[in-house]
Amino acid sequence: MTTPRILVLGTGGTIAGAGTGATGAAYRPGGLALGTLVEHLSALGLAAELVPQEIARIGSQDIGWAEWQALHAACTTALADPAIDGIIITHGTDTAEETGFLLDLTLPTHKPIVMVGAMRAADAVGADGMRNFANAVKVASDPQAAGRGVMLVMGDAVLAARDARKAATSSIDAFRTFPRGPLARVTPATLDWFGPPHRTGELARYAFPPELPRVAILTAGAGMDEKPVEALLGIGARGIVLAGMGQGNAPRVVIEALARAAASGVPVVRSTRVDEGLVDRNVEVDDDVLGLVAARAFGPARARMLLIVLIANGITEAAAVQAAFDGV
Numbered sequence: 177m178t179t180p181r182i183l184v185l186g187t188g189g190t191i192a193g194a195g196t197g198a199t200g201a202a203y204r205p206g207g208l209a210l211g212t213l214v215e216h217l218s219a220l221g222l223a224a225e226l227v228p229q230e231i232a233r234i235g236s237q238d239i240g241w242a243e244w245q246a247l248h249a250a251c252t253t254a255l256a257d258p259a260i261d262g263i264i265i266t267h268g269t270d271t272a273e274e275t276g277f278l279l280d281l282t283l284p285t286h287k288p289i290v291m292v293g294a295m296r297a298a299d300a301v302g303a304d305g306m307r308n309f310a311n312a313v314k315v316a317s318d319p320q321a322a323g324r325g326v327m328l329v330m331g332d333a334v335l336a337a338r339d340a341r342k343a344a345t346s347s348i349d350a351f352r353t354f355p356r357g358p359l360a361r362v363t364p365a366t367l368d369w370f371g372p373p374h375r376t377g378e379l380a381r382y383a384f385p386p387e388l389p390r391v392a393i394l395t396a397g398a399g400m401d402e403k404p405v406e407a408l409l410g411i412g413a414r415g416i417v418l419a420g421m422g423q424g425n426a427p428r429v430v431i432e433a434l435a436r437a438a439a440s441g442v443p444v445v446r447s448t449r450v451d452e453g454l455v456d457r458n459v460e461v462d463d464d465v466l467g468l469v470a471a472r473a474f475g476p477a478r479a480r481m482l483l484i485v486l487i488a489n490g491i492t493e494a495a496a497v498q499a500a501f502d503g504v
């Protein structure tokens with residue numbers, strides 16, 4: 177078998193973080209150049225040729241359209257290049273779910289695309305980045321990894337970007353996946369898929385957004401009124417995601433204001449501030465009457481990314497937005 181050739185797109189994050197040494201807490205995400213990181217990785221004797229390309233060296237809280245556009249363009253080029261077998265994106269964990277889902281929605285599935293991060297800086301004792309990266313190489317080199325959409329490799333698990341979220345601020349096992357479980361378990365030596373590829377031959381579902389429409393997340397709190405909804409409309413929000421209580425609930429005056437927003441052509445998606453679970457239609461809120469959309473399994477961050485992509489693709493009518501949330 178020929179050695180797989182893997183494009184490594186660097187964006188920064190803790191996996192490339194350098195700080196105050198092995199026992200300090202402070203560090204700078206992206207402090208380490210991608211070339212240095214890849215040099216360290218190559219020294220591990222991984223069975224792959226790594227081709228580094230630096231996109232950014234930032235903490236992922238600062239990522240935005242320009243970096244996403246550069247990532248999308250680099251992935252598109254590599255997907256068309258017969259000399260590249262798979263793609264790894266090193267990324268901060270704070271927004272890995274947003275970048276991963278955006279690329280999942282806007283790229284075809286015929287080669288493995290693997291996001292990877294770390295919870296401990298590269299120079300911290302017990303750093304997890306090298307192991308996560310070695311795992312990512314194992315996944316990106318495996319022909320069985322194609323046809324599954326964008327994946328996230330963390331903590332010896334392979335998660336579908338569509339289902340993954342960050343659920344812990346500092347433990348190395350920081351990601352959860354819902355409603356589906358992990359796609360595989362992985363170590364640097366082993367890879368066990370739990371099922372066959374389920375998205376073989378899929379083309380990009382949506383066009384990459386030519387700009388980022390302003391879509392806001394509004395978190396519900398007990399006793400709040402409708403003013404925050406009005407403020408969002410006042411600054412030109414083109415879509416609103418409610419991080420509601422329980423099954424996407426909010427005080428009656430807030431729901432009424434959101435219904436007025438929907439009636440004025442601003443799509444509104446009801447998600448939940450609860451860590452995990454479905455938000456279904458017409459449970460306590462009459463979505464049919466009020467023109468609202470239920471986020472189903474998507475938490476606020478991924479619901480916002482999907483709504484951004486839909487609005488950018490001209491899909492704003494409630495039934496069509498709901499169909500997308502049901503179908504992705």
Ligand code: GLU
Binds near residue numbers: 188235236237267295
């Ligand atoms: N906030 C930084 C980021 O997301 C560090 C967190 C991390 O990578 O785990 O890039």
